[in-house]
Amino acid sequence: MSARAKDDGGGPRRAGPRGWAGLGRGAAKVVQPVPEWRGSTRQVCGLWPYAIGTGTPMVGVPLGRNMISGATVCCDPVSWFQRANLISNPSAFVLGLPGLGKSTLVRRMAAGLAGYGVMPLVLGDLKPDYVDLIEALGGQVISLGGSRGYVNVLDPGEATSAAERLTGSARQMVLADAHDRRLAMVSSLLTILRAAPPGDREETILDRALTVLDERHDGVPVLPDLLRIIREAPDPVRQVALDRGSIDRYQSLTENLEASLIGLVDGGRLGRTFSRPTSSPMRRDRPVVYDVSHIDDAQTDLQAAVMLACWSAGFGMVNVANALADAGVEPRRHYFVVLDELWRVLRAGRGLVDRVDALTRLNRTRGVGTAMISHTMSDLLALPAEQDRMKARGFVERSGMVIAGGLPGAEMAMLTQAVPLSRAEQEMLIGWQDPPAWDPIHNRETAPPGRGKFLIKVGGRPGIPVQVQLTSVEMGIHDTNKRWEEVSRVGPVARPDDDLRRPYPVR
Numbered sequence: 001m002s003a004r005a006k007d008d009g010g011g012p013r014r015a016g017p018r019g020w021a022g023l024g025r026g027a028a029k030v031v032q033p034v035p036e037w038r039g040s041t042r043q044v045c046g047l048w049p050y051a052i053g054t055g056t057p058m059v060g061v062p063l064g065r066n067m068i069s070g071a072t073v074c075c076d077p078v079s080w081f082q083r084a085n086l087i088s089n090p091s092a093f094v095l096g097l098p099g100l101g102k103s104t105l106v107r108r109m110a111a112g113l114a115g116y117g118v119m120p121l122v123l124g125d126l127k128p129d130y131v132d133l134i135e136a137l138g139g140q141v142i143s144l145g146g147s148r149g150y151v152n153v154l155d156p157g158e159a160t161s162a163a164e165r166l167t168g169s170a171r172q173m174v175l176a177d178a179h180d181r182r183l184a185m186v187s188s189l190l191t192i193l194r195a196a197p198p199g200d201r202e203e204t205i206l207d208r209a210l211t212v213l214d215e216r217h218d219g220v221p222v223l224p225d226l227l228r229i230i231r232e233a234p235d236p237v238r239q240v241a242l243d244r245g246s247i248d249r250y251q252s253l254t255e256n257l258e259a260s261l262i263g264l265v266d267g268g269r270l271g272r273t274f275s276r277p278t279s280s281p282m283r284r285d286r287p288v289v290y291d292v293s294h295i296d297d298a299q300t301d302l303q304a305a306v307m308l309a310c311w312s313a314g315f316g317m318v319n320v321a322n323a324l325a326d327a328g329v330e331p332r333r334h335y336f337v338v339l340d341e342l343w344r345v346l347r348a349g350r351g352l353v354d355r356v357d358a359l360t361r362l363n364r365t366r367g368v369g370t371a372m373i374s375h376t377m378s379d380l381l382a383l384p385a386e387q388d389r390m391k392a393r394g395f396v397e398r399s400g401m402v403i404a405g406g407l408p409g410a411e412m413a414m415l416t417q418a419v420p421l422s423r424a425e426q427e428m429l430i431g432w433q434d435p436p437a438w439d440p441i442h443n444r445e446t447a448p449p450g451r452g453k454f455l456i457k458v459g460g461r462p463g464i465p466v467q468v469q470l471t472s473v474e475m476g477i478h479d480t481n482k483r484w485e486e487v488s489r490v491g492p493v494a495r496p497d498d499d500l501r502r503p504y505p506v507r
Contacts, residue, residue: 154226422462429455
């Protein structure tokens with residue numbers, strides 16, 4: 001009987017993916033994978049019909065392999081906005097449970113963009129995850145927290161020196177931006193200290209006091225100088241306080257404000273981190289990371305305040321760089337701003353969502369790409385006020401791309417309200433958050449099934465599942481568990497007669 005004879009059902013028999021099944025028909029038990037190479041259409045045109053187009057964009061930083069097609073996936077918010085026109089906003093929001101590689105993914109983007117000439121700015125590194133990378137790139141590491149460093153929230157940064165190089169409206173815009181940024185930062189510190197935003201009258205008093213301070217003070221002022229101006233009660237400040245000519249009424253109106261400023265100057269929950277001159281001014285011509293890992297996790301208010309101050313200083317520096325470039329004084333610079341642990345700042349006080357929203361909403365016009373990182377949607381939506389929850393969800397909705405790692409099933413209802421996900425995509429994300437298996441041979445856990453796996457979503461388009469792959473050089477600097485690499489030098493039991501210079505064996 002011929003191999004193509006009719007079967008019992010009347011249809012022709014066809015070879016399967018491994019050949020003709022059956023005795024003596026030559027079915028292959030193992031099918032070798034076909035070697036793949038990547039090249040331009042000009043290079044591979046002679047290989048027709050074996051050349052096929054990739055199903056994923058090839059513009060941007062190479063992240064890894066498409067988990068379905070095996071094609072190389074290139075992705076970053078700056079390249080997809082500037083060069084490929086795939087997104088309308090140069091921003092990415094990264095979600096995923098701890099330990100699955102969110103920081104590693106963003107570090108890969110930062111390293112690749114640095115090769116394209118885009119400078120990374122990590123405005124608050126709590127672990128730290130990015131210090132080694134910035135050092136390897138020849139950047140600036142600024143340590144804050146405790147006695148290691150201070151950030152003066154009244155420091156205009158490079159705005160004053162930049163204004164001297166500008167004229168006309170450009171000069172006025174730089175100075176006005178510095179004034180508004182300092183006012184917003186003082187208000188944010190008061191919000192964290194009180195767990196509620198200052199009143200309208202108090203903000204007006206602070207605004208006028210800052211103006212008077214700039215007129216009277218030589219050099220860079222600090223918070224004690226602002227407190228002194230409010231205590232001195234100059235006429236411009238009394239006018240906006242509406243004290244009706246009564247100094248007693250003025251002191252009554254400013255009593256709570258004065259008490260809060262004393263808390264910022266003389267210690268308290270936020271310490272003296274913001275009341276002294278800036279220890280390390282930020283530079284705009286190289287990558288920068290603020291290392292805030294020395295602040296204890298129990299000091300949640302201080303962590304949030306320092307990170308917010310770092311964000312304010314970073315975006316203020318970007319505005320100065322853009323003003324100088326617009327005037328033709330300096331070359332154009334683009335930045336990739338990393339905002340990690342977003343949820344810590346949002347939970348620090350009512351109204352801080354508005355501060356973060358104001359800092360990040362204009363990233364397209366500022367010429368910066370941003371990457372916001374948080375664990376879950378629950379972190380963003382666990383805010384007491386409904387309006388704050390809606391604005392926090394807007395961070396995800398407005399992002400040019402959303403990159404999701406492993407997430408629990410309970411997150412899907414909240415995530416799909418901001419990002420459309422098919423049922424298959426939801427099941428993929430849920431599967432990636434499963435715990436690691438136990439390796440009985442080596443007596444240790446295997447890698448989590450979702451480590452390094454992410455789904456890239458742009459609008460309503462189908463997601464791109466990617467497995468991030470690191471080079472041998474990157475492996476040395478992409479390690480967020482360094483302190484667990486070395487085995488304890490003491491061991492499980494320390495006896496008095498032990499030589500503690502020798503590690504006690506672990507059985």
